[in-house]
Amino acid sequence: MTPGPLTLLLAIPLAGAAAAAAADARGERRLRAVGFAAMLLTFLVAAWVWLRFAPGVAGLQFEERAAWVPAVGMTYHLGVDGLSVSLIALVAFLFPIALGASAGQIRERVKPFVVTLLLLETGLLGTFLAQDLVLFYVFWEAMLVPMYFLIALWGGPARMRAAIKFFLYTMAGSVLMLLAIIAVYLNAAHQPGGSTFDLPALLARPLGVTGSAETLLFLAFAVAFAIKMPVWPLHTWLPDAYAASPPVVTVLLAGLMAKAGAYGLLRFCLPLFPDASRTLGPLLSGLAVIGILYGGAIAWTQRDMRRLLAYGSMSHMGFILLGIFALDATAVQGSLIQMINHGVSTGALFVLAGLLLDRTGRARTDEYGGVASLIPAFSAVTLIVVMSSLALPATNGFIGEFLILLGTFETRPAAAVVATVGVVVAVAYLLAFVGRVFHGPVREDLRGLADLTPRERALVAPLVLVIFWTGLYPQPLLERSAATVNALLNRVAGTTAVQPAAAHGGSPRAVTPDSPPAGGSPAAFAAGPGGRTGRQGR
Amino acid sequence: MPAPLYLSLSAVLFALGTVGVLVRRSALIVFMSVELMLNAVNLTFVTFARLRGGVDGQVLVFFVLVVAAAEVVIGLAIIVNIFRARETVDVDDVDLLRG
């Protein structure tokens, strides 16, 4: 195997980390420059992959496969498909911004910071690229370690506690997944074709897991991913971690790590355990709805800026979960695009919160007031990002939430209805945030607050651009995921015989890529309102 | 005397040694209790060797004896060293390390 672009994606940050580690610790500017250069280069490669990615192909592209530990059936297998290609780009996109935004926050131990950040990037990229279960797990856990250090070494006053809580919590979920990975491997070993940890190879053969065993394995995977997202009630590490991390690290926590959880559900849970995905789908949809409302409601009560945004982020992740387990092509596509959106918007929110914290050192929203008249440009950008977060049409947030809810409405109407109420909750807490910090009487002790510097403008400008670009023209993102999502849902639907009548309501809609766009399913509605309500009542 | 009796005797001796380790506070006597246990084992070896008709067991007795002797050498060295420092060989006084 000759190393391809995907290996390059892993190698560049690693090499950057090595270069930064070897550099002189005193040359801060040079260190940052090295880190930034590595991240930028990574981004260029990721962008190249994204642009060269062929839409309409369901399978893996840019595949690289090599023996890793042949004795145990572990392979070094990388690949991107519609699920991951945009996420890769997102990772590579956010890291340089985070590093750039760290200038005001990380003034000590810059060298280890840059090194750790680059290691984290490697871990995250690997998580999205790996196509071997163990390889995935390696990256999955490996990214926890730099994240732990980023929180524990550079965080706020409660950092140690928050970091270890974050780590133990997420790892508790992950280790169960590790056992499940091994169990899948061992089960397949008794099936024709033998076993391997290679995911596509596993999916191509019978896995030999059924019934309650499948449910258990599904849960073991799902819990790991659910903790990372996080899903109610496995979320309580989140407010502590988000609030204790340095804000740029929170950008990565909320913007990227949470996505790894959602991605894992799509990459592993659905295709490996289609039956369990269907039977437990309603449960997870329910949890998603609870998370949306619960997180939003608590965000409304928070006075700490980052805790508020943290609960808000959790609420938004609920939408993504909802879309995934709607098991509907529209909703899953919505979830995928919402992952990007959430990464950009929530990432941007935390970037801005971080810049504000750098300037004032004030964490609580009620310590602010009237900031909008002091730093108008900063406030305008914040407002745009807030609007994107509350899913205003023409911003990216709308595309995701709309598609998710639209798709969910088809398969799980009740969940969709309740989740739509969450849209109002988002307005409540986000406007409360804007109201307390940016509006209201100007606090005199904030006079002299500096507006965005040119460098900071350069940092947030790409985020704002992406917000509008995705909001107005999401097709490049959507078309890249379409084929893969359809194939995935066909797999989820295909394990049991699909009854024509039940196909529409009970099981996910199997959609061919070239189905007529506005076709809907007229036949299903010919039954009239009775049929309609029947499906709704389910 | 039949074999089971020898075996029982050795078991009793072994148990006595065990109890000695548990109840005696002098390091030296604890040490001697261990030696008692080892010798009980030797008795077992000999008995079984005789029962089984092989020499393995009897050879092993020599091994055990040697080992016991080596143990005494090391043990006494350490105990003497401790006595020099603390003027006592009470094992209950040796409790600096704990937790």
Add this chain to the structure above:
Amino acid sequence: MSWRDLGAASPELVLTVAALAVLLYDAWTTGPSLESPRGGGAGWLALAGVALAVLLNAFPPAAPVAFAGMYVRDRLTQAVTLAALLGTGITVLLSPAYLNRFRLPAGEYYALVLFSAVGAILMGAARNLAVLFLGLEILSFPLYTLAALATRSRRSQEAGLKYLLLGAFGTAFFVYGVALVYGAAGTLDLSRLAGVPITPLLGVGVALLTIGLGFEAALAPFHAWAPDVYEGAPLPATAFMSVIAKVGAFAGFLRVFPLALPAASAQWSAALVAVAIVTMIWGNLAALFQTNLKRLLAYSSIAHAGYMLIGIAAPGPAGTLGVLYYLVVYAVMNLGAFGVLILLERRGEEADEIADLAGLWGRAPWAAGVLALCMVSLAGLPPTGGFIAKLYLFRAALEARHTALALVAVLTSVVSVYYYLRVAAAALSGTAPDAVAPRRSATVGIALALAGAGVLWFGILPSTLTAFVQQAVQALR
């Protein structure tokens, strides 16, 4: 006994000769003050011996079984030897700085280290309970002495006494077990135990063997000596014993249980599962709030013994593979962790509190990095060898349908992260206490580099070592 026999046992012989040479060299160069010279001659001799042994170990002997069937040098022995030699070699590299600083008798020290290694290797090569017994004693007697080597330190004395008395106590059970097995089976030959019917007498004998090996491996509840001895013994000795005792004990476990008693696996497996569970829980929980790093690592080593026991309790090739892999990785990562401690000094004493690590990053960044890396590996996190090792063991547990065992193992490794990462974070943050000074030492640096590289190598590119131990496993079937 023939030349061929000696050839089979060449690594042990080389180590023995090296030990004797060290002693002679020491006697030759020691002046009237009875203090060892400050030169590292003894250390280099010992290192040369280890290197030669490594070399010899690489070549499988013409006839594996030697000494009238009492000794075997198969792939398993080779793997065990590798682990033992790796541990010994790194220890030898770690020691000179410490020995000089604390004026410990270098000659005796190195000789004891080498002898102990011979014992551990011998346990791996045992094909007869008598050899196993001898190996155990050759392994542990030098360790007793090493623990008490700092004769002027009350802690070291106490460590020696506790280790010795409890060790002798445990050994007595082991020998009694040997006697009972002999009585039940009529033979000491491990290769002939397989066909012996399981009688209560044999069962009791096996149970007593478990106790002796479990004591050496520090399995709960036979572990109580470990924390005190680890804390009291001189640092390099602690480092060494934490590794070598495990190597020997688990070699013994492998020889006795999966290899000699496969038919009775249902019986002993259940017992060992219980022991493993208790050990993992006890070791990890007790380690949680330790403030002394040596003590913390002692409990950690107890916990690791529990993990390794999984590979024994889940019989089969996967388990054996896991244990062997784990032993090698454990040797590297544990010594790496101890190695960093050796660099620290607090006013002429060991600086072995976690708090002493603070600010290490600023003073010795690479050492701090290696410490963090080893902690991550001990915690079983990727991309380090500790993870791959645990992965193999978990696989073995699940393959043997010991789900509960696997669950306890993974959950306790989550708990273990709490204390490992606390240590790592301490080394990477804070400001250094004035009293603690990091010392520089080229050999320690080399050892740390080796350990760090090994931890990463075994974690990122595990295939070489896996293939090596895999051969060992396959050769046994």
Add this chain to the structure above:
Amino acid sequence: MTYAVWIPLLPLLGWVANGVAGGRWGRRGVATVACGTVVAAFAVGLAVLASLSSLPAGARHVEIDLYRWMAAGPITVPMRLLVDPLSAVMVLVVTGVGALIHIYSAGYMADDDAFARYFAYLNLFTASMLTLVLAGNLVVMFIGWEGVGLCSYLLIAFWFTRPAAAAAGVKAFIVTRLGDVGFLLGIFLAFGVFGTADFGVMTRDAAARLPLGGTAATALCLLLFLGACGKSAQLPLYMWLPDAMEGPTPVSALIHAATMVTAGVFMIVRMHAVYLRAPLAMDVVAVTGAVTAIFAAASALVEPDLKRVLAYSTISQLGYMFLAVGVGAWGAGIFHLTSHAFFEALLFLAAGSVMHALGGTTDMRRMGGLARPLPWTAATFGIGALALAGIPPFAGFFSKDQILSAAFHRGDVALWAVGLAAAGLTAVYIVRAFVLTFLTPAGPGPRPDRRGPTTPQREPAAGHAAPHEAPPIMGLPIQALAALTVLGGALGLSFTQPGALDRFLAPVVAAGGPDPAGGGEGTLIAVSVTVALAGVAAGWLIYGTGTLRGSSAAVRAWLSHQFYVEDFFNAVVAAPARGLAWAFDLLDREGVDGAVMSIGRMIGWGGGRLRRVQSGYLRQYAAILLIGVIVLLAYWVSR
């Protein structure tokens, strides 16, 4: 007709330009860009109207697909504009009234620090509103729908350093978003039913896909109507609009009178084909409209604040529009929408002129006798008031009369009666407002407490000392609107035949509406004019001359609390929601997190216990070992 895309695009460019570079080119530049783009959009609108008129009636439905916006799974949403008579009328209303108000604003806001921001918002609003009316499907409409909501929020909270303004903005956003839940669900349901949310397709297929009176149709219509209620401030989601008066007065005129609040009415007319499949939903719309009309009119009776009186009048008039569309009088609804845009904007701008003269005061108890210093303002306000009261020949009379007669002819006599009563009340409260503001001698009145202190950002305090007419830049738009108010009735000028507007709209809403020529038209007109005049007279007698007196305190309390609707809402929805949020917070910390942390504490406790076992006593260690031995032996012996 692709150039119609410039209609929303021009103000959007104005937004971008003023938003990005507003500080660079000074106030004059900002105002020029802002007004210029809207005027240009108006011009494009006229061109569109012209070319639309040149098409045969059946072909006046032009869809402009800009690009494929979203395609996911089986659904596709194009970025589609729809140009037809309905949207053309709306475009002209929005850009026409909008342009006047933009110009007026240039004078009104002349001294405000955030001049550029103001116009950027205003342009963004215009662009959003135009997107809303030109949308080719519900999703594109939702862009405009939410966009205007955003701008409404931003502009209500324009003087955000005043807590009241900031709070009012948030309130507006949240309450309308509550309605938007319904709107969104309506869109989803539309996709479920039609597989698309395209207006053309829905209009075409409604009869085929939706059984008359079926659940799907009713649900769809009611959900969309919920959205309309929020946006158009109908019961029970009206309460944000009175508070929205915290915004600058031109904003109130543009957003909260002329355009945005009518979006709900427009949307229902757009979806009329679907509504026709759901008679029940239409009844709900009509009844809600009628009840809101009389409710808001009654609330306006005792309101001391001039702008809030106008706000209630808007709500009330919007009620009429919903009444109209609810009875299927689509054309009448749009007609009233248009004339209302004229006279209500006129009233607001005139009120703004008053405020300008008085230094920002809106409390009518502190006004009075302003007719003398402000003759033009008084006259134009009077014209607006008469139009609002439904006095011929002003525009309001024609449109309102069409609605009432449509209700009557459809047989909804009760609705007609309610509408009529509301018309009477309307006359009373607007006369009251006129009298209190312009005629009666100025009273000291209580300080305007609700507003909080007047900030420097508001207009410079001219004070009562020398009220003066506004500069021409403000006066001229008022006068232009007055002219429209006088002449606007011509759009529907016909007693027996469909008016011009009706005829123009006919291709869009051909299916709807009862026959306007139902006979008895003259009688109906006489009745409604009589009622209106009676209302005017009553208002004059009560507030002008003080001849009529006497209202019970209880009635007064009910009226001044708007029948306690908002208090009820607060008690039943807002307060419980807040309580629930706090309860969740507590649950999260103590319950969910507490459970997790207690696991940690348990493990820690175990660790502490185990440490204590390690006592340092050698003999204890031996004992522990022996316990292990015994257990193990017991196990093996028992096997």
